[in-house]
Amino acid sequence: MLVPVRLLTLAVALLLVAPAVRAAEVTVNDTARFLAGMPPSADSPLMPLTKDAAWRRHAKFFDGAFTQLEQRQLSRIRAWSDVNLAAPKPTMFYMFSGPDFLYADAFYPKATTYVLSALEPPGAVPDLTRLSPGGVGAALYNVERSLGSILSFSFFITKQMKTDLHAGEISGTLPILYVFLARTGKTIRDVKPITIDENGTLSVGADGAARNAVHGIRITFAGSDGIEKTLYYVSTDLSNSGVKASGFLKFCATFAPGNSLIKSASYLMYAGNFSTVRNFILTNSATIIQDDSGIPLGYYNPKRWRFFPFGRYLGPIKKFPGRYQASYAELFARAQPIDFGIGYRWRPHESNLLLSVKLPDDGTGTAEASVPVEEPPAPPPKPRPRRPRPAPLPPPQDFFWFWR
Numbered sequence: 001m002l003v004p005v006r007l008l009t010l011a012v013a014l015l016l017v018a019p020a021v022r023a024a025e026v027t028v029n030d031t032a033r034f035l036a037g038m039p040p041s042a043d044s045p046l047m048p049l050t051k052d053a054a055w056r057r058h059a060k061f062f063d064g065a066f067t068q069l070e071q072r073q074l075s076r077i078r079a080w081s082d083v084n085l086a087a088p089k090p091t092m093f094y095m096f097s098g099p100d101f102l103y104a105d106a107f108y109p110k111a112t113t114y115v116l117s118a119l120e121p122p123g124a125v126p127d128l129t130r131l132s133p134g135g136v137g138a139a140l141y142n143v144e145r146s147l148g149s150i151l152s153f154s155f156f157i158t159k160q161m162k163t164d165l166h167a168g169e170i171s172g173t174l175p176i177l178y179v180f181l182a183r184t185g186k187t188i189r190d191v192k193p194i195t196i197d198e199n200g201t202l203s204v205g206a207d208g209a210a211r212n213a214v215h216g217i218r219i220t221f222a223g224s225d226g227i228e229k230t231l232y233y234v235s236t237d238l239s240n241s242g243v244k245a246s247g248f249l250k251f252c253a254t255f256a257p258g259n260s261l262i263k264s265a266s267y268l269m270y271a272g273n274f275s276t277v278r279n280f281i282l283t284n285s286a287t288i289i290q291d292d293s294g295i296p297l298g299y300y301n302p303k304r305w306r307f308f309p310f311g312r313y314l315g316p317i318k319k320f321p322g323r324y325q326a327s328y329a330e331l332f333a334r335a336q337p338i339d340f341g342i343g344y345r346w347r348p349h350e351s352n353l354l355l356s357v358k359l360p361d362d363g364t365g366t367a368e369a370s371v372p373v374e375e376p377p378a379p380p381p382k383p384r385p386r387r388p389r390p391a392p393l394p395p396p397q398d399f400f401w402f403w404r
Contacts, residue, residue, distance in 0.1 A: 032178035037062035054137030091258035099173035123172015200250025262294030291343035
């Protein structure tokens with residue numbers, strides 16, 4: 001009777017351990033792949049959910065959408081980056097980004113630290129195996145809806161994104177970051193909540209009790225080359241009063257100098273109440289890639305920057321009257337073409353992209369960019385001496401400053 005008793009004891013022990021083992025197998029990487037319409041690992045508890053008709057439709061939709069986006073946009077942006085960015089820094093800053101890791105990775109694929117920031121909170125993604133079948137289908141549909149504008153136009157309509165992602169079981173920017181990481185071929189290794197106190201000190205996994213702390217997430221991941229990289233997404237107010245009350249820019253300064261990306265930024269840095277973040281970007285960036293919604297040309301010191309214009313400048317869209325720059329138009333009269341769309345004027349051959357490269361302090365030396373010798377860009381026009389600047393009109397009511 002000893003053998004049967006031992007077998008029975010072992011069987012009971014395995015039954016008790018099995019639920020814990022099962023829960024441990026639901027990894028963040030499998031969750032990201034599932035939300036992205038990509039099959040999780042073969043032994044993942046999420047694998048049975050991929051047989052559901054809602055997930056199969058979701059996967060088919062994302063397969064088609066991301067294939068088109070790769071051909072139309074992302075592959076062309078990476079090719080542009082390879083030609084025009086000779087020595088990118090390891091850190092890239094993307095203020096007013098929302099969860100747009102997609103374009104951060106396309107423009108700066110060689111970065112090892114990505115710092116993204118916007119108002120939208122990180123949110124959460126629960127264990128999807130605990131959702132009802134109907135709940136999973138609704139969550140997948142909401143993710144699709146929230147990504148509709150960026151897949152079509154290159155920026156987020158955040159009002160729509162907030163509505164979609166607060167309507168179901170998953171919320172905030174985290175599920176979108178998961179989708180973008182998975183669809184760009186990344187393997188997520190770890191996800192932790194973070195807080196940054198008023199001194200710029202980072203706490204990982206903290207409860208955020210510190211005074212004036214801002215909240216976010218830290219994601220460590222690797223690409224196909226296996227190099228470990230870090231993505232910080234921080235939910236914070238980037239207005240002057242907001243950054244004064246927080247230590248977010250102090251935290252960013254620990255990574256400087258970096259490279260910056262600004263697109264579809266609602267022309268906020270045209271205004272005086274966003275001067276602090278504007279000055280931070282100018283001071284702490286080695287290169288800045290932006291469309292015309294970023295930093296107005298007049299704020300750049302022409303002795304410190306060399307400009308490389310690409311595309312066409314047609315002025316702001318009707319939603320943003322009063323932001324036209326005559327100096328920008330003059331600079332872009334001799335711009336090199338680009339074969340992709342970007343920003344609010346997202347249609348091909350209507351977009352503008354300015355690569356600004358910081359020179360040494362004395363204005364001499366070689367800019368860290370690849371420029372055809374036979375076609376050097378024309379020097380930028382001298383900024384017109386016009387002070388004081390009139391305050392720009394506020395964004396229309398149906399626009400939000402954290403559009404991407």
